[in-house]
Amino acid sequence: xxxxxxxxxxxxxxxxxxxxxxxxxxxxxxxxxxxxxxxxxxxxxxxxxxxxxxxxxxxxxxxxxxxxxxxxxxxxxxxxxxxxxxxxxxxxxxxxxxxxxxxxxxxxxxxxxxxxxxxxxxxxxxxxxxxxxxxxxxxxxxxxxxxxxxxxxxxxxxxxxxxxxxxxxxxxxxxxxxxxxxxxxxxxxxxxxxxxxxxxxxxxxxxxxxxxxxxxxxxxxxxxxxxxxxxxxxxxxxxxxxxxxxxxxxxxxxxxxxxxxxxxxxxxxxxxxxxxxxxxxxxxxxxxxxxxxxxxxxxxxxxxxxxxxxxxxxxxxxxxxxxxxxxxxxxxxxxxxxxxxxxxxxxxxxxxxxxxxxxxxxxxxxxxxxxxxxxxxxxxxxxxxxxxxxxxxxxxxxxxxxxxxxxxxxxxxxxxxxxxxxxxxxxxxxxxxxxxxxxxxxxxxxxxxxxxxxxxxxxxxxxxxxxxxxxxxxxxxxxxxxxxxxxxxxxxxxxxxxxxxxxxxxxxxxxxxxxxxxxxxxxxxxxxxxxxxxxxxxxxxxxxxxxxxxxxxxxxxxxxxxxxxxxxxxxxxxxxxxxxxxxxxxxxxxxxxxxxxxxxxxxxxxxxxxxxxxxxxxxxxxxxxxxxxxxxxxxxxxxxxxxxxxxxxxxxxxxxxxxxxxxxxxxxxxxxxxxxxxxxxxxxxxxxxxxxxxxxx
Numbered sequence: 001x002x003x004x005x006x007x008x009x010x011x012x013x014x015x016x017x018x019x020x021x022x023x024x025x026x027x028x029x030x031x032x033x034x035x036x037x038x039x040x041x042x043x044x045x046x047x048x049x050x051x052x053x054x055x056x057x058x059x060x061x062x063x064x065x066x067x068x069x070x071x072x073x074x075x076x077x078x079x080x081x082x083x084x085x086x087x088x089x090x091x092x093x094x095x096x097x098x099x100x101x102x103x104x105x106x107x108x109x110x111x112x113x114x115x116x117x118x119x120x121x122x123x124x125x126x127x128x129x130x131x132x133x134x135x136x137x138x139x140x141x142x143x144x145x146x147x148x149x150x151x152x153x154x155x156x157x158x159x160x161x162x163x164x165x166x167x168x169x170x171x172x173x174x175x176x177x178x179x180x181x182x183x184x185x186x187x188x189x190x191x192x193x194x195x196x197x198x199x200x201x202x203x204x205x206x207x208x209x210x211x212x213x214x215x216x217x218x219x220x221x222x223x224x225x226x227x228x229x230x231x232x233x234x235x236x237x238x239x240x241x242x243x244x245x246x247x248x249x250x251x252x253x254x255x256x257x258x259x260x261x262x263x264x265x266x267x268x269x270x271x272x273x274x275x276x277x278x279x280x281x282x283x284x285x286x287x288x289x290x291x292x293x294x295x296x297x298x299x300x301x302x303x304x305x306x307x308x309x310x311x312x313x314x315x316x317x318x319x320x321x322x323x324x325x326x327x328x329x330x331x332x333x334x335x336x337x338x339x340x341x342x343x344x345x346x347x348x349x350x351x352x353x354x355x356x357x358x359x360x361x362x363x364x365x366x367x368x369x370x371x372x373x374x375x376x377x378x379x380x381x382x383x384x385x386x387x388x389x390x391x392x393x394x395x396x397x398x399x400x401x402x403x404x405x406x407x408x409x410x411x412x413x414x415x416x417x418x419x420x421x422x423x424x425x426x427x428x429x430x431x432x433x434x435x436x437x438x439x440x441x442x443x444x445x446x447x448x449x450x451x452x453x454x455x456x457x458x459x460x461x462x463x464x465x466x467x468x469x470x471x472x473x474x475x476x477x478x479x480x481x482x483x484x485x486x487x488x489x490x491x492x493x494x495x496x497x498x499x500x501x502x503x504x505x506x507x508x509x510x511x512x513x514x515x516x517x518x519x520x521x522x523x524x525x526x527x528x529x530x531x532x533x534x535x536x537x538x539x540x541x542x543x544x545x546x547x548x549x550x551x552x553x554x555x556x557x558x559x560x561x562x563x564x565x566x567x568x569x570x571x572x573x574x575x576x577x578x579x580x581x582x583x584x585x586x587x588x589x590x591x592x593x594x595x596x597x598x599x600x601x602x603x604x605x606x607x608x609x610x611x612x613x614x615x616x617x618x619x620x621x622x623x624x625x626x627x628x629x630x631x632x633x634x635x636x637x638x639x640x641x642x643x644x645x646x647x648x649x650x651x652x653x654x655x656x657x658x659x660x661x662x663x664x665x666x667x668x669x670x671x672x673x674x675x676x677x678x679x680x681x682x683x684x685x686x687x688x689x690x691x692x693x694x695x696x697x
Contacts, residue, residue: 020116022104026128026177027338029381030097030162030170031419032069032077032090039067043428043513044563047631049638055627057431060092060392067426068094076169084109084165092392095422096384097170098338103128109163110175119181122188125310125339125375129176132158142496148409148446151497157378157414174415178375178382179339180310185346194456201490213483214460216475217467243541243586244521245275248528252279255324256590256597262320264596267542267585276599278524278587280325280360286522286530287581288690289361289613296619297364302333303398304358304615305369305390306608309382310340311348312372313355314594321356321592327363335393337373338385344372352593353600354403354608360589361612369393377406380415383508387423391432398618398628399433401611403604405506405552407446412507412558424513428631433618435611437603438518438577439506439552442537442655443671446504448548450497451659451667457494458663461487491662499661503554503671509576512562515614515632516576517607518682519551519583520650535653535674535681536584536601549585550655551603553577553680554671564634568641568678578633580650580682581606613689621696629696639695640684646692647685650674655681 042063045053058066069077074090077097081088086101086109107114110130117127132153140150152158162173198207246252255261256274263272284290313332322329332355334343344351351370358368371393373386383402390400411417427434441448464484467475475483509516519536538549559574569575582589583606588599618628629635640647654673658666672680 018116018118020103020114020128022102024103024128025100026103026106026114027098027100028173028175028177029338029384029416030077030099030166030173031384031416032095032097033073033171034069034095034422035067036422039422039425039429042067043425043631044634047428048564048634055431055630057627057630058429060396060430063426063429064092064094067429073169077166080166080169084163091388093388093423093426095426096388096416096419098385099166099173109165110160111163119184121184121186124181124184125178126181127176127178127375130160131156132160134158139493140496142499144496147496147500148407152410152414154493155378159379172416172419174379174381176375176379176381177339180341180344180374182342182345185344194460197453197456198490200453201493202486206486210483210486213475213479214464217463240542241540243538244523246278246524246587247526248282248524249275249277249587251282251528252277253281253326254279254590261324262596264593264598266599272599276587277590278522280327280589282524282528283522283582283589284361287613287686288688289616292613292616292620292689292693293361293363296616296623297362298366299619299623300362300365300398300612300615302367302369302393302395303619304362304365304612305371305393305397305400306351306354306358307371307373307383307386307390307400307402308344308348308351308354309373309376309404310344311351312344312346313352314347317347317352317592317595318355318359320595321590322359324592324597325360325590327360328365330359330362330365331367333367333369335369335371335389337371337382337389339374340372347594349593349600350403350604353591353604354401356591357589357605357608358401358612361609362616369397377404377411378415380411380417380420384416384419384423387420387427391423391427391430396430397432398615399435399611400427401435401608402508403437403607405437405439405445405509407449408505408507408510409446409557412510417507420508421511421513424508424511428513431628431630433611433614433629433632434514435517435607435614436509436511436514437607438509438516440519440548440550440602440604441506441552442550442657443503443552443554443669444657444659444667445506445552447498447500447659447667447669450494451661454491454494454498455660457487457490458660461491462663495661498659499667501667501669502557503669505554505556505576506552507558509552510556510559510574512559512574513631515610516578516683517603517610518553518577518580519601519603519606520580520682520686521584521586522582524587532652533648533650533686535650535655537653537655537657538584538586539657541586548602550657551577551580551583551681553655553682555680562633564637568637575680577683579610579636579647579684580686581609610687613687617689617693617696620693626697636684636687639692640678643691643695646688646695648688649676649685650682651676653681
C-alpha cells in the first residue's frame, strides 16, 4: 500500500532549482466529458441480478460510443491542444485523453515555468509539474472540518488546472508527469529516516541543521517501534504474543518440508521454518477452488491483469515459486503505461506478491498481464492511465487487481478520481471484475500514514527532552530549546492526522464499482483442513515493530452507500470491504523473493487471489456459453442474502490498532468488529466457491 508524506517546505537559502529541458516531451492526462449518469445506470443494470440487462455486457468500443466523449467533444479537445502546439491522444474508452508536447509549449500554454525534478538513485522518476504555490497554506488543525483538504494542500498536491485553451474542453487535467529512468532504479544511498521526515515539514536546510544538532545527543537514528514512542499494543503495557503456526505443515504439498528448501527469514529477520507456512493446496482446497483450477485455469490465459506502480519482478523467483508449489509459471505480458519507456528493472515485493499470487490461484494459466505505470497515486492520473490500459487490453481481462491504496479523505474527489470511478463503471459494463485491496491499516489508514512519521519525530523529541534534564556540554541550552521548538512544530503538523478520531478507509477500494477485498487469517486443523478464519490483525504479534499489519474496513467518508449494500448494511455510506480472503503472514502462503522462500501477505495478497478466483469463475461461465462475472458486488451481496452458505462467515476479531500521537497517548478509532453476517471488518466473509458456482445465475 502506498501513502504520501508532506511535501518539503521551502528552505532558506535553497540552491537553485534544476531547469527542465525545453524539448523534453511531457504528457498530462485529462478527463473527458462523458455521460456519467447513463454509464453508472448501465453498470448497475448490467451487474444486478434480476435486471433485464443482467450480464448483457458490451464491447469496449460499444461502451465508449454510448457513454464516452462525443465526436464533437473529441474534436474540441484535439483542436484546442493543436492550437497550443500540443497533441491529444484519445483513449479507447473515450473517458480520458493523453495530451503531449514539449516543455516549451506547455510553459507557453500555462504562462509559467514548469517544476522539474530529475531522477536520482532510489527515486527513478523524473518529475514535471505545474504545482500551486503552497507557501501560505496554514498547517492542518485538529478538529478542522477541512483537515484533509488542508493536508492535501500542505503536501503540495494541488496543481494548476488545464490552460485556458483546454479548460473548456476537458473536465479535469492533472498537470504532473513522471518518467521512469531505469538507470536510477537502484537502492537509495543510506540516509537518516528521521531527517527525511523533518525535511517534509521544515525544509531540507532546517532539517539538516536540526539533525546535526540532535546527533550530538543520540548515537543513532531511531527506528519505528524501538524508541520511547514505540506503538502500544492496543493499550500501554500490552505484551507481544507468539504468532500462530500451521499444525498441518507436514502435509503441505510443496517443497518447503524439503531440508534443502531455501527458506528465508521473517519480517523482522527471525529464522523461518516449515510450520510458519500454510500450503497453497491447503488454502485453495478450503476455499473450494481446486476443481475450478483443474477445469478452467488454462482458459484464463491473459485474462487477469495486475496493475503495478513501477514495480518489477524476477522470472527466476516466479519459476522457483511455481516449482515449489506446483503451479504453472505463466508468461508475464507487460503493458507499459505513460512515462514507462521500458519495463521496471527492480524486484519489487508488491509486484512479486501479486504475480505469484495470481499465478498460483489460476494454477494452469499460460499467460497473465502486468500493467506497469510510473509515479505514485497522489494525483490519481497514474491509476486512470493504468486502468484504461488494463480494461482495453486484448483479450479483454476477466479481472483486474490493484494492491495499492491511499488515504481516502485525502484523495477522493480530487485529481482524476472521478475518471477512475468512471473506468470502474465502464469495466462493469464490459464484464471485467475490478478487485482492489481494502488496505493494511486497519480502521486507521490515514492515521497510520501520519503516525509512522510522527513516531520517528517523537523518539527524537524524547531524546531532546531528556537532554534538558541532563545537560550536554556539546549543546547549549539556547540551541537545545530551539531544537525542541522545531520538533514541536513538526509534531504539531503531523499530530492532527495521527490523532484523527474517526475511522478512515482507503481509496480506490472504496469506489462503489470496486470489489474491495479485506483480510483474514486462516486457522488450520491438524489434518490440514480449515478450522476457521479470523479478522487479519497481527498487532498482537508484531506490535509497533512493523505497522500496517491489520486488514482495513469501515465506512467511506466520501461515497454514499451503493444500491447493492443498502439491504445488508442499512447505512447511508459505502462500507469496505465487500469480501475477504487470506492475508495474514502467521502462518503465510509461501512467496519467493530474491531466491528465498519468505512469508508475506496483506490485502495485497487477498486482492490478486480473489481477482484470479473470479477470473476462474468467468472462464467456467464462458465455457458454458455464458457471460463473464463482471462487476461482482451486486451478485455477491444478493446471493449471500439468499444463500448464506455461499460465504464463510468470519465472526471473530477486529481491525483496531493503536496509533501514537504523543509520547504518552495513542489513538484507536472505534471500528470494526467481526459479527455474524455482514460486518465492516471482513464484509460478507470469504467466498465458498463450490457453493457460489451453484448460484452464478
